[in-house]
Amino acid sequence: MRKYIYFLFTVALLALSAGCSKDDDGPKYPDSGVVGEWHLTEWIDGTHSEFDVYIEFLSDGKFNSYEKVETSVYVRRSGNFTIDGTRLSGRYSSGKPWKTDYAFELSGDGKTLTMTSDTGIAEVSVYTRSAIPEAIRNVPEVRSALPGGFL
Amino acid sequence: MRNKNKFLILASILLAACSADPLQESPDATGGPREETAAVKICNTSDNAAAGTLIAKFGNAAIPALEQAAAKYAATRAGGPRSAMTRSGIASVDEILADLHVTALERVFPDAGEHEARTREAGLHKWYVLRFDEAQDLDEAARKLAAVAEIQTIQFSVRRQTTFDSQAYPFRESPRGETRSLIRSDFNDPNLFWQWHYINNADQAVATTALAGADINVAEAWKLTGGDPRVIVAIVDEGVKYTHPDLAANMWVNPSPSPEYDNKDIHGWNFAENTPISWDKVEVGVGGKKEGDSGHGTHVAGTIAAVNNNGLGVAGVAGGTGNNDGVRLMSCQILSGKKSATDLIASRAIKYAADHGASIIQCSYGYGASGINSDRYYESAAPLEAEAIRYFISQNNCPALEGGLAIFAAGNESQPYSSYPGGYRDCISVTAISPDGLPAPYTCYGPGCNIAAPGGETSGLSGGEKAGVLSTLVSEVSDTEYGYMQGTSMACPHVSGVAALGLSYALAKGKRYTREEFVSMLLTSVNDIDARLEGTKTSGGKLNLEEYRGKMGTGLVDAYQLLMQIEGTPCLKVAVGKLELVTLTKHFGGSAQNLTYTGVEISAKDMQKLGMAAAPKMYNGQLMLKCTKPGVAHITVKAVGGGTRPGSETIMGGIEISKEFAVIAREAGTENGGWL
Numbered sequence: 001m002r003k004y005i006y007f008l009f010t011v012a013l014l015a016l017s018a019g020c021s022k023d024d025d026g027p028k029y030p031d032s033g034v035v036g037e038w039h040l041t042e043w044i045d046g047t048h049s050e051f052d053v054y055i056e057f058l059s060d061g062k063f064n065s066y067e068k069v070e071t072s073v074y075v076r077r078s079g080n081f082t083i084d085g086t087r088l089s090g091r092y093s094s095g096k097p098w099k100t101d102y103a104f105e106l107s108g109d110g111k112t113l114t115m116t117s118d119t120g121i122a123e124v125s126v127y128t129r130s131a132i133p134e135a136i137r138n139v140p141e142v143r144s145a146l147p148g149g150f151l
Numbered sequence: 152m153r154n155k156n157k158f159l160i161l162a163s164i165l166l167a168a169c170s171a172d173p174l175q176e177s178p179d180a181t182g183g184p185r186e187e188t189a190a191v192k193i194c195n196t197s198d199n200a201a202a203g204t205l206i207a208k209f210g211n212a213a214i215p216a217l218e219q220a221a222a223k224y225a226a227t228r229a230g231g232p233r234s235a236m237t238r239s240g241i242a243s244v245d246e247i248l249a250d251l252h253v254t255a256l257e258r259v260f261p262d263a264g265e266h267e268a269r270t271r272e273a274g275l276h277k278w279y280v281l282r283f284d285e286a287q288d289l290d291e292a293a294r295k296l297a298a299v300a301e302i303q304t305i306q307f308s309v310r311r312q313t314t315f316d317s318q319a320y321p322f323r324e325s326p327r328g329e330t331r332s333l334i335r336s337d338f339n340d341p342n343l344f345w346q347w348h349y350i351n352n353a354d355q356a357v358a359t360t361a362l363a364g365a366d367i368n369v370a371e372a373w374k375l376t377g378g379d380p381r382v383i384v385a386i387v388d389e390g391v392k393y394t395h396p397d398l399a400a401n402m403w404v405n406p407s408p409s410p411e412y413d414n415k416d417i418h419g420w421n422f423a424e425n426t427p428i429s430w431d432k433v434e435v436g437v438g439g440k441k442e443g444d445s446g447h448g449t450h451v452a453g454t455i456a457a458v459n460n461n462g463l464g465v466a467g468v469a470g471g472t473g474n475n476d477g478v479r480l481m482s483c484q485i486l487s488g489k490k491s492a493t494d495l496i497a498s499r500a501i502k503y504a505a506d507h508g509a510s511i512i513q514c515s516y517g518y519g520a521s522g523i524n525s526d527r528y529y530e531s532a533a534p535l536e537a538e539a540i541r542y543f544i545s546q547n548n549c550p551a552l553e554g555g556l557a558i559f560a561a562g563n564e565s566q567p568y569s570s571y572p573g574g575y576r577d578c579i580s581v582t583a584i585s586p587d588g589l590p591a592p593y594t595c596y597g598p599g600c601n602i603a604a605p606g607g608e609t610s611g612l613s614g615g616e617k618a619g620v621l622s623t624l625v626s627e628v629s630d631t632e633y634g635y636m637q638g639t640s641m642a643c644p645h646v647s648g649v650a651a652l653g654l655s656y657a658l659a660k661g662k663r664y665t666r667e668e669f670v671s672m673l674l675t676s677v678n679d680i681d682a683r684l685e686g687t688k689t690s691g692g693k694l695n696l697e698e699y700r701g702k703m704g705t706g707l708v709d710a711y712q713l714l715m716q717i718e719g720t721p722c723l724k725v726a727v728g729k730l731e732l733v734t735l736t737k738h739f740g741g742s743a744q745n746l747t748y749t750g751v752e753i754s755a756k757d758m759q760k761l762g763m764a765a766a767p768k769m770y771n772g773q774l775m776l777k778c779t780k781p782g783v784a785h786i787t788v789k790a791v792g793g794g795t796r797p798g799s800e801t802i803m804g805g806i807e808i809s810k811e812f813a814v815i816a817r818e819a820g821t822e823n824g825g826w827l
């Protein structure tokens with residue numbers, strides 16, 4: 001009887017641990033230098049004042065982006081990202097994948113993240129670790145039905 | 152001319168319009184049609200001019216003597232504190248003045264105190280007004296004065312008319328109709344519901360043809376700003392009733408009234424009568440018809456800045472959010488009772504606005520069917536007013552703007568060109584639409600017109616007067632505090648209000664614009680009207696809508712778009728390696744496809760940066776370009792704000808608008824709007 005109970009207990013434990021998917025508990029990237037809040041400071045040939053982008057990569061594999069590129073105000077998007085060695089890829093919460101994958105590189109002090117697009121002509125973006133301003137965090141999220149921002 | 156009855160004057164103007172085709176009198180290449188007359192100095196005609204008055208611009212040489220004589224006279228105060236000298240102190244001039252029995256000779260624009268230096272720089276100190284017996288024949292007087300060598304220009308002080316139909320309809324609470332959509336504002340002004348011109352929910356009680364969205368889109372704008380008291384709008388019109396419960400809190404208060412105006416110019420001044428502001432001079436004339444003050448000035452003032460969210464009355468475009476943050480209204484009164492505005496009166500009012508801190512002049516008046524159809528003709532026929540307007544737009548009275556804005560009504564004569572001064576290159580001329588989003592039957596349209604706004608239609612649509620523009624009225628005149636009017640007069644303050652709201656937002660954002668930049672933003676903050684201009688519209692008359700295509704200005708003004716432009720200029724994203732055809736809605740508003748574009752500029756360096764083999768250009772209303780490398784470049788696109796060509800000295804046209812923005816070219820597809 002005891003063996004049986006132990007057996008049931010073990011099965012239950014296994015079932016419990018199997019039932020909990022890897023995504024639900026525990027950070028996905030607890031130690032990755034990519035995790036944190038970033039501000040785009042250079043794109044292709046230098047700094048640009050015409051547009052602005054902030055990204056935060058969260059340790060649970062989610063990201064939020066706050067950008068003022070094609071709109072007069074900041075808009076927020078979100079989704080999931082995956083790190084595979086030195087490659088970053090991701091998907092917006094609408095289901096659409098990022099335009100491209102990126103090869104990334106972190107600086108020695110962990111304060112700079114360089115992402116290079118996997119496109120015909122590579123676009124090099126340099127992000128600097130930087131807290132995202134509260135006012136920008138509070139902007140509404142873009143949903144696919146809204147004009148000026150389609151996921 | 153002894154026409155004392157305003158009605159008769161109006162009738163004579165209209166008759167004159169019917170009998171002569173103004174367009175046939177096109178000026179020759181060298182200037183206005185007056186060049187051939189012997190007295191070249193006489194710049195206009197005595198038709199409809201004020202009796203007993205002549206305006207004269209003296210040459211530089213005569214000024215010292217004139218001013219010495221004036222100083223001498225002031226020292227003696229011979230005729231009392233408010234009288235003027237009667238002689239110039241220059242013998243040759245005084246000979247004529249004596250012959251004409253001139254009873255007053257004084258500067259049109261009084262010494263401007265702290266602003267005297269810039270007044271003199273603009274040459275405005277050289278303008279004088281002469282008064283004499285009203286029985287004196289004006290033409291004869293002008294001819295005699297023309298013989299005076301010291302006088303360069305002689306102008307009759309011609310009367311103006313307001314651009315509305317003199318009818319006010321009291322507001323009466325009535326059942327609300329069915330609506331198609333329900334956009335709301337949080338403001339608690341009880342009558343805001345009926346102001347379709349701010350938020351049009353296609354209320355069937357307003358008109359069965361009302362169109363949802365045929366408004367100035369101000370509900371969204373009000374979430375960002377309701378105004379700023381540092382923005383002062385001068386109402387150049389009948390007097391504004393500054394005690395009106397829904398206006399009082401937003402009235403400008405003069406921090407330093409001047410002795411020139413008996414220290415009584417608290418909220419402005421009555422330049423028509425040279426007294427403090429008044430608004431209730433009404434007489435019952437021929438056939439029991441009311442004549443005189445109509446509440447016109449109070450009505451347009453309310454459209455700009457009736458106090459918002461005060462639980463009372465109506466809302467105003469820039470009337471605040473209920474926190475005493477509305478823009479301020481200055482009453483520069485040019486009409487009083489049956490006394491019409493004249494060149495002299497209007498010019499003085501405009502200069503006062505400039506010298507007392509206004510950054511916008513709101514002018515729902517103009518020459519009726521005057522035959523003035525070019526800037527050169529206007530400048531030659533009305534040099535005093537043209538100079539006053541130029542002086543106004545050159546002053547920096549708002550930290551957010553270099554210069555000032557002159558906004559005029561296009562006119563209600565249904566003519567295919569704007570009336571003046573609205574049509575003048577430095578003025579913005581506003582056409583009128585109705586709740587159906589279509590042109591109002593009375594509106595002028597065509598060359599010289601720059602932008603459209605709701606002017607209403609108080610008869611002809613199913614809702615009757617409810618299809619007019621609802622605002623504040625003068626109870627002494629209309630037995631009510633609120634009511635409807637129609638006219639390009641009502642459309643004009645919508646644009647003034649939107650401009651004032653824009654300046655308020657720019658102040659909040661710490662931004663500053665040149666006149667050209669701000670006007671470009673204002674004229675491209677529009678929604679398209681043209682797409683619906685086909686077939687006919689029948690409401691009291693029959694309009695062939697296709698005739699109005701491309702002629703109502705750039706489109707229907709949109710307050711929210713203006714605020715977004717002030718918020719920041721979006722980048723235009725294009726894909727690398729693809730020939731792109733882009734409609735510039737983000738930068739030129741809803742009318743981007745219909746605008747006449749005049750050029751695209753980009754530096755050679757930027758073309759190289761983005762690997763453009765050919766320069767970008769406009770093609771069928773779209774921007775055509777191909778980039779072969781990712782990167783950012785700056786591009787400037789120019790267009791005409793109103794019509795198919797910019798105005799010139801001799802031909803009426805639109806205002807040149809220019810937009811600079813960044814083009815960002817990226818490798819991967821553009822369907823995905825996100826950065827990553």
